[in-house]
Amino acid sequence: MAEFQELPTCALTCTITTLSASECELTDIACIKANKPLQDELSVCVRASCTIKESLTAKAFLQTLLGAPRRNKERIGTLTTLIAGGFAVLAFLLRVIARLPIHHSKWGPDDWIISLAMVFVIPLTICAYVLNQIGMGKDMWYVSFDHITQILEIFYFTELLYFAAIGLTKISILLFYLRIFPDWKLRRMIYGIIGACIAYMVVFIVATALQCIPVSMAWQKWDGEHQGKCLNLNAEGWASAIINIILDLIVIVLPMRQLKDLAMSWRRKLGVMIMFLGGGFVTIVSILRLKFLIQFAHTDNVTWDYLPVGYWSAVETHVGIIVACAPAIRSLTGNLRNRFFPKPTSQPSYYDDSTAHSSSKRSKGTSNSRNWGSKNGAGSRLSSLSTARGDKEFVQIDEYEMDVGGGGRLKADQRSTAEGSEEGSVNRSHTPYDDIEAAPLATTAAPIGRGVNGIMVQTDFTVGRS
Template sequence: MKGLTGIAVGILALMPLGIAQSSLPSCATACLDSALQNSTCSATDQACICADAALNAKVSICVQSSCNVKEQLTTINLSSIACSAPVRNKAEVYRNLGIVFYTLSTMSIALRFIARFIKGMPIWYDDWLMVLIFLVTNNIPVNNGVGQDIWKVPFNSITKFLLFLWVIGPIYFMEISLIKIAFLLFYLRIFQEERFRRILSAFIFVNIVTGIALAVVSFFTCRPISYYWNRWDMEHVGHCVSSQAIAFAGAGIGIVLDIVTLILPLTQVWNLPLGLKKRIGVILMFSVGAFVTIVSILRLKSLLTVAKSANPTWDFVEGCIWSIIELDVGIICACMPSFRIILIRIFPRLGSTPNSSDPQFTTGNQSGMEVLQSNTTKSGISYSRDSGNYTMKPAQDDSNFMQCVEIRAVPEESYELVLANTTDR
């Protein structure tokens, strides 16, 4: 954030001179005196002063060059009160949205663990990781002036607000990386082909390194570090790299990693022996993470409005809102595969599984459909398709995958891969 010396003072229609001299900073009073000498407004005509655009422009230029940042903010605040300027405040919107998404993410985490209990599944790394993400995401403070014009915010609260932005920067980058890692750990529980698992492990490492690197860069944006939240008043000495560049680089890298995380499981699902309609259904289940990518893009757009903001407590509110939505939507999407277990327990009809008479799942070749049977092995289920082999074995907890694909025994002691719209009950 740049210094506030260039802050727009478009509402700088000052109070009657008698009041101004006792309330306004001396620099602003001198500017008003000078401007009134060439104005048709009298010093006591408040309505005229408030409505005279030319007078306001002259006083604004004078105040920016003659007053320090705190004096500028004080002048704008007193002027806006005197001329009954509307008071803008998005703090309640920000707070209410935070409550809504906090509730949704809380319910998602609860349903995730309820589903584990219902299925008798062990709690794994991705489950504990989601709890960590939830606890950190929903304990970020939302006050200190966010959603208000900066001249309405007490000076100490401006400092606290910028300290808040500095704190959530590294946290945001780590949280976004951890959400992607949670998705990747989920894929590790499902897909057991060794080459693909190595790719997943490598991509988890990429996300860890990226998250740490962006968090460290964000942490050390300014030297000294405290200059980040003290520089607004132009009374401190320090140096900062471009916060805008860091934000855009982080958002761009995050979107690319989101897309790769989304594509990875689809490359495996597309090779499963399923009919087109059923395959599309499975792909849609794995595509819920696309919502996170969409929100990330919307957040990136909001960053354009705050690139050189002189009113950060007001201009940053949209970016803060999208950041909260992005993190909580990530939590919700990561927990969505567990929702079906609950729904099927409540509405058993949703769990109806196609039987072996389904023309797409017979043991014979029908309408050009491939026969996909295999013998069981200790390592998993291996079946041939054309000239290549594809290997899938049950992971230590493959119940999540059973939400869209069920592997069931047939009389010949072989396995038939059957698409089901349910979990293995």
């Protein structure tokens, strides 16, 4: 009986009243432990008779008295946050390296936006780590009252960082699409979706920031001792998660038709598609997050039930950063591979092997054939342009990083002159390989039997007619 003196008065009264109506004695701990309906009845009485803080104190006491295990998933949350966050930071750093001048890269709007997203992702990762150190992942009745308030306050600011990070990440990916896809219909759709992402961020950041009046109620209302008004946070959480999933799916599906029509081998096409479909994992994470949002709709154990929502939110932002950086990382690895493991040089050709072979035979008997050679036996450094107009996108995906310097992009009047010539004249502007950019279709598509818009060659090549 002496042990029960530690209970709050309201809880002690409930305990005595409930046990007196049962077959268990107050000192018969084994009987109380084995009688689950009795424990439930006691919990109902305590909740009805005590304040929230008194109820938590009573819960912790009874759980300890009955020898219940202490659940603790702090380590899961910590490791998940640190590992996913570490990979996200690494992916971003590799993207920055890929943009260095040594790689002849171009820093574009998508890079600025993903950098801005990292401004929110890094503090979000720090907040997620801190949450796990002060009680997130433990049962609420084992966490000090001050820490409960701190957890909810940090969680509040983490939500704001989350909405900013995922919105900016989507916008960065969409700006990358604008960088590589010239189709005007697709570009109009992309601009519309960018607008939707901006609206998503603004609406839910404002709604989350003003979820309670006064704002401090967002982390103080749990104890029932403060007065204020709050929105239906569960409805807001579900709405934001569902809209986020829809936007994720749109961003994933948007470039698939363009990628499907590329004139390349299925193996290479599949590799490019997989790179873009990496965003599907972000959608899966969003769905998992929604599942846990639904589960804690009416939770009375926030420090335990918020854990999966917290670390899945962090993982979603981290994976989003990794997916957004994947094309730049792909380009970087290709540049490094070509630099340290260069392929044997060969005669440049815009055609496949069989076409080039037959053309070389025809060149022996006709004065209209074109012979390509390099000065001093220098190897070809021409861009691997495709033989079909559809390959433009693949060229851009591989080489969109290449900067334009010294007039590398053909001017509009040059393009129109080349395209309008009835004789299919060829513009022989000398353009260094390193200056090739992901230009619109007309400037990058390779000739099919003749020049589409001009032949871009390095200055150490000569064009002659035999």
